[in-house]
Amino acid sequence: MKDKTMNRWNTYDPYYIQLADKKIVDIVITRHAHARYCARIGSETSTLEEICALLWEKLKNGQIASYYRNEEDVYVVDDDMLFVAQFPLDESETDLLGNPLHKMIVVTFLGLMSQTMELRDLRTYYSWLRHSRRMTLVKNSRKRK
Template identity: 55%
Template sequence: MRDRTMVRWSTYEPFFVTLGDYRVADIVVTHHAHSRWTERVEEESAGFDKICDYIWGKLKDDKITPYHKNEKDVYLIDSDLVMVTEFTELEGETDLVGNPLHRMIIVTFLGRMSESLELRDLKTYYSWLRHSRRMTLIKNGRKRK
């Protein structure tokens, strides 16, 4: 996901945006994240390019912040939208100093904190998800007997 609006001639430095300790030069949206985007963020079907452009713009505007100090993979967009990401190093690409550049892989979008209050505390949210799934499995197990 290179910056499409930027045209540079005769520069040797690759373009990246700093997010914490990472130098993000590429964004990848998984199919799961795309389906969660349509379910939880926008009702309209958005393409992968539109989601990447949105994330890239928020990165450049410094609107993406870590959820907590301890959470390294969970980020907030505009202090509302919660997303889970992973970072991998881009092979053979470094900045001028020699620091590696990274690819941001968006795993999923959990939703907006303004719409679902459970997202304000992720530990409680994940334990609630595990409990609800376990209870669903128990109920389905009772029906089969």
């Protein structure tokens, strides 16, 4: 996702966008995240390039923020769309001062808060999911005996 080239021949400035304490230079979308985006947010014909372009524009405009104050894995776009991301260092890129830059790897898209009410409080939702799965396992183990 390079946006900026320098005037000299065959040189470029690795362009990054600051998100909290990370300097993001590239966006990677996993196959799982692409499938989740198509199923929950966009249309079935959404391509990886469209999703990356959308996230890059939102990142440039400052419309992506952390969902929780202290945790850095769930992010919200325009106070509606939730996604989970990881930020490994990009070994091939540094800024002009030699500081490390990061890739944003989108692991999954959780959905839209405006459509799914459970996403408004993720901690309660995940604890409910764990409890319901545990109870299902307990019921199934009772049936086997």
